[in-house]
Amino acid sequence: MTRTWTDEQLKTAVAAMQAKRAATADPATVSLDDLLALVERRGSEAVRLATLDAVMRDPRARAEFDLLRALTAGMPRDDERPASVSSEASSSRGGAWWSHRVTLLAAAAVLAVVIVPAGWRMRTSASRQEPLRNVGAATQLLAPATSVSLGEARRFTWYAMSGVHRYRFELLSVEGLPVFTARTTDTVLVLPTDVPLTANTEYRWWVVTERTDGTQRPSPFRRLFVRSTP
């Protein structure tokens, strides 16, 4: 009897190939621009087929492809929407506009990390008190309060958390731009003197706990309005 390969046997063989490739440290072989063009169905079919073939050969590129593919899930295709897409036009195509927005934002969030500018200096208080222990989902921000004077606005404290390797602190402008970011093992952080805070200005800050097991837990945002008067 002649034995032929079943689909499952072929899939197993391909899985073995992928596992062997994954064990190597070769960088991904497909450019990110090509990946994006593939998931957005841009460019010629021949080029997209070649890109897809390369992606399916490379487990690392395929993982990236899946992320980008998730991002485009639920989005109208270029050939299905006008150049200028309005929310009304989208919602009239059978799916709620919100579902598109939600899917994209969800996927974006899966992909998102906060960009931390390198090279910024961080100083921690030498006079820190041992903070309270708190085992919870996220650290709680303690100080400063949401509206403080300029002199009180430079010292930030939060609860310590069990199993935390370090904390990532971020102070943002009201437009969402980083004003100061730092990583520290402490639960108190004093802004360096060369980081300017402007009176009568609102900021935001939060702390992300980075645990020894690699997981991260962000705190909620807190407003920080810097008053000009005490």
Next chain:
Amino acid sequence: MSLSSEAADPAHVGPTIERLLIRFGDVVRRAGAKYGLDRDDLDEVLQEVRIRLWRQGGATDGDGEAKLTTLTPAYIYRAASSAALDLLRRRRSEKQRSTGGLEAPPHLPAGAGADDRLYTRESLAAIEAAIDALAPARRPVVRMYLTGYPREEIASLLGWSDDKVRNLLYRGLEDLRQRLAAGGMRP
């Protein structure tokens, strides 16, 4: 020293953003589950959604609400894809800097690693060569299918009909089997 013990109030990030977060929270979790993220990751996801909504809104009240309601899917997609590319570039850069320790990709086909001992390096190379020899239109379809993607996803990605994908897949798999047989490769 007097420290405020006031808990961070989620309402401080703005009622509009919180309403939006509630609305898409379920979708975030579904997307996260689809890609194998655990609950901790999902919590972080929600927080990242919050910061992105907030940044896109420009503020938590007033103008921010107005901007959020006028965001188009195209605008959001461009912002999200840009963020995604930035993330992937950083990951690639980090991996290039690190020596080894590359983690296993999250979407290896079922059975990956468990059955690779069934195949010698030479047999895998022969199978790879047989796939490489397939016609250009069939080859990526066959690879995608054998990697575990359903036909519907292949059709959606390439903008083809299901019939076209089924035809190319059928012919591609048959061609592959014939090439393997001709090369003396038996399962």
